[in-house]
Every structure is written in structure tokens, then in C-alpha cells.
Amino acid sequence: MSPLFDHVIHAPIRLQVCSMLSTLDDAEFAALRDAFGISDSVLSKHLRVLEEAGYVALRKSASGGRTRTWARLTRTGRVAFAGHVAELRRLADGLPPQSIRGS
Template structure:
């Protein structure tokens, strides 16, 4: 990957990280699909999307369909680049952790 790993605090919040992960594998996704996938209310998803939009990471498009307004969300090129760099940084950090010794698994 050509992008240097960079931790991004806007993306890192669990809900926003999940949103970016979903959007990274598609061109766009409908609001309700994302809401249901990350199991949050409309208002919580709206707040996350507003923060991502203000950072320039997502673009929202509203379309009327069968008399209903639907919102579609897509990662911007900057959002894709930043998400990829964030994931690379998480992978770099994970690689720094000590491997668990064999036979010493957590007994839960």
C-alpha cells in the first residue's frame, strides 16, 4: 500500500469505523442498511455521518423513491485513502503485540 499508516481519531470511534468498513467494500450504501448493520438508531447514525461528512470522508445523496426520501452514503476518495491508512496503522499496532503463548489461552 502506498499510503503511510496514520491513526485517524474521527474514523476510529467504533460506529464510524464500522461505517467506513462497510462503505469501503461498496460504491454506496443506503442509510437503513448501514443503520441495521451496525445496530444503532437513526439519530446515532446521523451523528456519525455528520462527523464523517464534516471531515470530508463521506458524501450523502438524497433520492426520492416511491414517495420516500432515501439517503445513500459513499466514501469520498479522501475517505477511502484515510480509512486505508487507518486500517494499516491498526494492523501495524496489532503486529506489535506479543503473541499468546501456546496453551495459555484465556479460560472464560
């Protein structure tokens, strides 16, 4: 995995979603919403962007007469998140980009 800045992940809410999902198998929509203190519509928008990029998979299930939505980070999403975090660490450490390291 090489460091790679990812503009899809970098938005603060999406970065937080990916971070939380990277430690879990999946998470319910309401748990994500409550953890970040955001509205349903804001979370829906960010999950849609991540889903369209192939980073998050959503599933719906009926429970107690209502539909619940669950989100999980896909393999592609895990690789992209790890690369993004590696790039943020590289930037924070003041290291040159990989393409010019060791030149």
C-alpha cells in the same frame, strides 16, 4: 499510503461505517442502520462527522413518496481509512512507529 491513526475514523461506529462503505459503491442509510443495529439519530450523528471531515458524501433521492439517503466513501475517505487500518495493523503487529523504524 502510510499508516496514520485517524481519530475521526476510530470511533467504533464510524470505523464500521468506513469498513462497510470501503467494499461498496454506496449504501442506503437504512441498510447501514440495520447492519449495525443502531438508531437513526446515532447513525446520522456519525455520518455527519464523517461528512464534515470529507470522508463520506451523502445524497438524497426520492423513492415511493419518501426520501432515501445514500452514503459513499469519498476518495479522501478511502485514503484515510486505508491509512488508519494500516496503523491498526502496525500496532497489532507490535511494530515501532514509522518515524523510528530502522533507527
